[in-house]
Amino acid sequence: MEIDTGNTAWLLLSSALVLLMTPGLALFYGGLNRSKGVLNMMMMSFSSIGLISVLWVIYGFTLAFGSNSNSGVNNILGSFTQYLGTETDFLGDIWGTTGIPVYVFLVFQMMFAVITVALISGAASDRLKFSGWILFAFGWFTLVYVPVAHWVWGGGFIGAKIKALDFAGGTAVHINAGAAALGLALILGKRIGWPKESTKPHSVPLVALGAGLLWFGWFGFNAGSELTVDGTTAVAFLNTQVATAAGVLGWIIIEWIRGGKPTLVGASSGAVAGLVAITPACGFIAPIPAVIVGLIAGAVCALAVSLKYKLGFDDSLDVVGVHFVGGWIGSLSIGFFATTQVNSAITDVLGASEGLFYGGGATQLGRQFAGSAIVSVYSCVVAMIIALVVKLIVGLRTSSEAEVEGIDVAEHAESAYDLSPVSGSAGAFQLAGITGNSSAPAGDADDKPVSEKVSG
Numbered sequence: 001m002e003i004d005t006g007n008t009a010w011l012l013l014s015s016a017l018v019l020l021m022t023p024g025l026a027l028f029y030g031g032l033n034r035s036k037g038v039l040n041m042m043m044m045s046f047s048s049i050g051l052i053s054v055l056w057v058i059y060g061f062t063l064a065f066g067s068n069s070n071s072g073v074n075n076i077l078g079s080f081t082q083y084l085g086t087e088t089d090f091l092g093d094i095w096g097t098t099g100i101p102v103y104v105f106l107v108f109q110m111m112f113a114v115i116t117v118a119l120i121s122g123a124a125s126d127r128l129k130f131s132g133w134i135l136f137a138f139g140w141f142t143l144v145y146v147p148v149a150h151w152v153w154g155g156g157f158i159g160a161k162i163k164a165l166d167f168a169g170g171t172a173v174h175i176n177a178g179a180a181a182l183g184l185a186l187i188l189g190k191r192i193g194w195p196k197e198s199t200k201p202h203s204v205p206l207v208a209l210g211a212g213l214l215w216f217g218w219f220g221f222n223a224g225s226e227l228t229v230d231g232t233t234a235v236a237f238l239n240t241q242v243a244t245a246a247g248v249l250g251w252i253i254i255e256w257i258r259g260g261k262p263t264l265v266g267a268s269s270g271a272v273a274g275l276v277a278i279t280p281a282c283g284f285i286a287p288i289p290a291v292i293v294g295l296i297a298g299a300v301c302a303l304a305v306s307l308k309y310k311l312g313f314d315d316s317l318d319v320v321g322v323h324f325v326g327g328w329i330g331s332l333s334i335g336f337f338a339t340t341q342v343n344s345a346i347t348d349v350l351g352a353s354e355g356l357f358y359g360g361g362a363t364q365l366g367r368q369f370a371g372s373a374i375v376s377v378y379s380c381v382v383a384m385i386i387a388l389v390v391k392l393i394v395g396l397r398t399s400s401e402a403e404v405e406g407i408d409v410a411e412h413a414e415s416a417y418d419l420s421p422v423s424g425s426a427g428a429f430q431l432a433g434i435t436g437n438s439s440a441p442a443g444d445a446d447d448k449p450v451s452e453k454v455s456g
Helices: 005-032 035-065 102-124 130-153 157-162 170-188 204-226 231-259 264-278 287-304 307-311 319-337 363-393 400-405 407-412 424-431 450-455
Strands: none
Touching: 005 035, 005 102, 005 204, 005 264, 035 102, 035 130, 035 407, 102 130, 102 170, 102 319, 130 157, 130 170, 130 363, 157 363, 170 264, 170 319, 170 363, 204 231, 204 264, 231 264, 231 287, 264 287, 264 319, 287 319, 307 319, 319 363, 400 407
């Protein structure tokens, strides 16, 4: 098969859009964080780009998407059939029937792996040692993300046997990361002073900017997952927009009812909730159901973020409340709204069923629940085990002094904001271009207080 230049160009663009989401996440999380830990928060996202990109090309891709038709093991983990050309000509081979070179599919999926790991970091702000984060990210990527990606997308048992659907990552990305965030937060423990001490976002504009970049990049995340340019791509693109918009409305409506005023942080969080929820369903449902899914996700996630106070776990930036809960909403929505009118592959290729509201009964709803539950339990439990092992090896939590004074300086020897004057007490005036008259004699009128000058 020859390379399809249109499909290939679209997926290359989509890959770049998905990569942009991780710096967007860094800004979103960084703005939500306290100022003394913003750099550490952003470093966890940027380090994910470095670490996971390398691991993905060495072994992650082949173990997630490599197949072995002669053994049942491929239901659990892939093989080395995709390993750097041992059995694959990367320059000539095409991924399936898409007309896309294997290299392009590899890099597209690489960006998914990167942001999935980065998502977890929001549950651990202000207190997780950076060395502990790197080891945790390595272990979780290897033992959880790679197998789960295979189970859902690579021919493993969730997609091929259970036949649970996930168009762009509701289960493999958001439920997976949200469950891991819960496990990590439970082992890591609460921040000093939480929940009594104020943990308000230090920069609302950064939150909004990060959410905007996530929204923009998510079109590649969702519409790119069709791997080709066709009608389903268009529906996925449209559904991404309207569900996200509805998520904004759903969240701020709840804020308005509960607190009397809508907030920009709430609108930004609602957008992310809508994006999360539509991700698994965007290529399987029609636009009006997508609006419903977005509204429900925005409202429910706005309520869910307060559960951490009732249950007593310190999920710093609400990864559980937004990504775990939103991922479940999106996954289950397939069981209600999936239709072959949008995507005939639901029954023809994937062997699944239409949703409850389209005559398919509750079969697909049960499948979605089973797939989501398996990933939830596996990811949370293994994340807790990895965190305990990391705690024994290098330690998981920074010192109390570093946490109180600021983890940025303790872990990275830098701070986000240098608010000290340029030179002595006159520094602020020097920055403004205002200098004193050093030649004026004592008692000169220029030495009078401003109030005296104004009053004459």
